[in-house]
Amino acid sequence: MRPETDHDESVPHTHPDPGVDPHTPLAPAGRALRVGIGGPVGSGxxxxxxxxxxxxxxELRLGVVTxxxxxxxxxDFLKRAGVLDPxxxxxxxxxxxxxxxxxxxIGANLDAVDELAEAVGPLELMLVESGGDNLTATFSRGLVDRQIFVVDVAGGDKVPRKGGPGVTAADLLVINKTDLAPMVGADLSVMDRDARARRGDLPTMFLSIRExxxxxRVAAWIRHELSHHRAVAAVPVGPA
Amino acid sequence: MAAPSLLLLLADGRFPAGAHAHSGGLEAAVAARRVTDLATLAAFLRGRLATAGLVGATFAAAAHRAAPAADRRARLARLDTELDARTAAPALRAVSRRQGRALLRAGRTIWPHIPFADLPGAGGGPHQPLVLGLLGAAAGLDRTETALAAAYGTVTAAASAGVRLLGLDPYHVHALLVDLAGACDATARDAADAADGPPEDLPAVAAPLADIHAEVHATWEVRLFAS
Amino acid sequence: MRAAARLVARADGRGGTTLVELRGETPLLLRQVPTRRGGVTVYVVGGAAGPLAGDDLRLHIEVGAGAAVRVHTVAASVALPGRPDATSRMLVRAVVAAGAALHWLPEQLVAAAGCAHVAESRISVADGGALSWRDELVCGRYGEEPGDAVVDTVVDHGGRPLLRQSLAVGPDAPGWAGPAVLGGAPATGSLLVLDPSRPAEPPLVTAGGTVARLPLAGGPATLWTATAPDAHTLRRHLTPPEAPLATA
Known part of the structure; x- marks a missing residue:
């Protein structure tokens, strides 16, 4: 069952004060938007x-660092499932x-990012997948521009309440495998309430990849971030 | 000691130059069941210090010596080919250059004023000991301190990998490192002295299993460590 | 005991090789033996036991353009203790010209208990020259721990460094028998093949993780490196493919 309070309206979202951009400044012009995808083992x-x-x-020139x-x-899985060339x-x-x-x-990851761009040409979006870790693992801002933290309902509906930097500070929290909620007895409305309490205005999305x-919606969020990234990149820096 | 804090900084495993991802050949030695416990890890560390440790420390010291020289570019280029000639396994050459690239990335960001443009190895990156030598010189370390950072790094990376791969007691592993401290200091002194010699006479201590382990490791489908 | 020997080979102008100089002294005596086809084969005939600590033996080899030389030894050399605190040395210097070939394929060096021995090789191969160079070391005679032995090989190719390796075993070489260096193997060695007509071969590990084939960075050269339970197995791993004696 879906919670009543969905965050659909947050994509694209507006900032509380349109004059102040709470985002960390985005990357320099011309390079791919780097989006980190972290979360515990098995969260999807x-x-x-x-x-x-x-x-x-x-749609996009895409690369993946895992x-x-x-x-x-x-x-092979990514190749078959996601039309991504190895x-x-x-x-x-x-x-x-x-x-x-x-x-x-983060040097080895930055190296991999550079190598990918050298090997396959300029990229627009780079997904950096973390190794399965615990709730305290987050990406450095030196490595990614935005980060998505993925938890799943099978990990228990207490996970958002536990917090940790991934849950509280990720640019997007994805609560995955909602189709399993009835089977594992997870209450999505509890997860949603706790996530809001932990995350303030930062968006949270429920997801079932099976459905x-x-x-x-995650893709739409990335598209929005990417358009923001491109807009920033297009602004000339310093005197002409 | 001119810059003790900077020596500690450069030698610290938390310095962001990728050391955490390298086992110094230990992952392959563990897989080959040649290192299985504290005693075999101790023997591994001792052998590694006397071979790759001495060679790496000497080349760091030699690069340190070349840093202020007028013909620095030519000297570094010669050290690059000399170190290639001491690294028969292509996997180990690639690892040294990968680690050099990581150290260079850190160095360029942390010390933007240090010149690195004349480092050789444009394709795969510069050999790690050469980058370390230039960094040590620029940070105000003396030659022996620079060699010490290199020698120390070769044993601590493998020791730490031993803790992670074999689940060994970290206190016991650190006791091994304490036992090795004297040898590590002596290696750094020997390396600093040897760096005065002509490049062809720098130490070239070989370890057949290091070459073999590195090439086996490079063929694995799944590696936990980059080397 | 000090001894020096020289071997100088030149092309004979008819597609073969002639020795313009071949002289040695005990215990470093050189003998030419008949060869099937172009090129010459020379044996180093040990004229005394040893080397013993204190001995200083030098061999100089020069192979001129178009010449081909194969050098063997008649038996393993056993490095033995001698005068206290003395070291025995065997230095081989070799110069190989463009279009020349040198195959150095001696029997093993055995580091006996208590020895202090340094085997040095300094080889310079011009661009277009060919080389096979084998170093084999057996750590101790049967059932004994070796003394100190260093096998130090320096090869330049076209004036640039190709190979520098120095293998040290014995009480003065920390960790030499351990899992970072030999892993308890009593025999070890390498075979370098530099052949301008063939590119280096890609890396490969064989024989259950005891032999590696390694393409070097500095030229069309491949190094086989091996550890083995005995001298016989080691030799099997380090026997070069039958190389033509003449490259021309």
Whole structure:
């Protein structure tokens, strides 16, 4: 069952004070928008990446960097499911420290981002998938421009209340696998209420990739961020 | 000691130059069941310090020595080919250049005034010890301190990987590092002295299993560590 | 004991090779043996036991343009202890011209207990020259721990560094028998093949993770490196494909 209070209206959203942009400044002109996708093990990060690949196929020049344990099977999955050429995917070895690689020591990820752009040409959108970690793992702002934190209802409806930087501060919180809620006894309205309490004005979305295989609203949110990114990039910097 | 805090900073495993993702060959040695416990890890660390540790530290010291030289570009280029000739395994050459690239990325951002443009290795990146040598010089470390940061890094990265891969007691692993401290200091002194020699005479201590392990590791489908 | 030997080979102008100089002294004696086809084969004949610590042996090899030389030894050399605190040395210097070929395929060096030995090779190959160079080291005679031995090989190709490697075993080499270096293998060695007519071969690990084929950075050269449970197995891993003696 869907909660009554959905955040659909938040995409595209308006800022409380139109004169003040609360976003962290976006990346310099000309490079891809980098969106981090983090969250606990099994919350559906890879499935979301696949859904977004499907959503943006033929629309955006897309690349994926993954910090997860990445097998040729995973590559095949993305290739089959998301029409993403394996040449557009880079895996980063994290030395058993997935949070370090996306937060404290981001060089290998930046390297992978650069290598991808060198190998396949300029990209518009780069998805950076974290390794499965816990609720405290977030991306460095030096690595990504925006981050999505993915939790799932099967992890229990207490997860938003537990908070942690992923839940409280991610630019978008995705509560995934809503189709499983009745089976695991999760109350989505509780999750929604707790997420609002934790996140203030930051958007939260419920998602079932089984029902929405292109993660339409998440894709729409990314499109919005991307148009913002391009608008910022188009503004000339300094005196002409 | 001219810049003790900067030595600690450069040698710190938390310095963002990618060290956490490298096991220094330990992941492959563990997979080959050559390292299984504290005793075999101790032997691994000792052998690594005496081979790759000494060579890396010497090249860091030699790059440090080249840093203020008028013919610095030519000297660094020669050190680059000399280190290639000491690194028979292509996987290890690639790892050294990958780590060099990571250190260079950190160095360029943290110390924007340090010149790195004449570092060789445009394709795969500069060898890590050469970048470390220039960073050490620019940070005001002396040659021995720079060599020490290099030698120390070769053992601590592998030791930390041992904790993560084998679930070893971190206190016991740090006790191993304490046992190795004297050897680490001596390696740095030897490296700093050796750096005065002509480039062809710099140490070239080989470790057949390091080459073999690195090439096996490079073929794996799934790696937890980048090396 | 000090000894020096020289071997200088030139093309004979008829597609073959002639030795213009071949002289040695005990225990470093050189003997030419008949060869099936172009090129010459020379054996180093050990004239005394050893080397013993304190010995200083030098061999100089020059292979001129168009010439081809194959060098073997008749038996393994066993580095033995000698005068206290002394080191035995064997230095081989080789210069290989463009269009020339040198195949250095000696028997093993055995580092006996208590030895202190340094085997140095300094090889310079011109662009267009060919080289096979084998170093094999057996750590101790049967059932014994080796003394200190260093096998130090420096190869330049076209005036640029191609290979620098120095393998050290024994009490002065920390961790040499451990899992970072030899993993308890009593025999180890390498075979370098530099052949301007063939590109280096891609990396490959064989023999259950004991042998690696490594393309070098500095030229069309491949290094096989191996650890082995015994000298016989090591030799099987480090036998070059039958190379033509003459490159021309």
């Amino acid at each position: 990060k890879t499935a979301l990446v696949a859904a977004l690949c499907r959503a943006f196929a033929g 910090n997860d344990i990445y097998t040729t099977e995973d590559a 040449a557009r995917i880079r895996a980063v070895e994290t030395g058993c420290c997935p949070h370090t690689a996306i937060r404290d020591d 929405d295989p292109t993660a339409g």
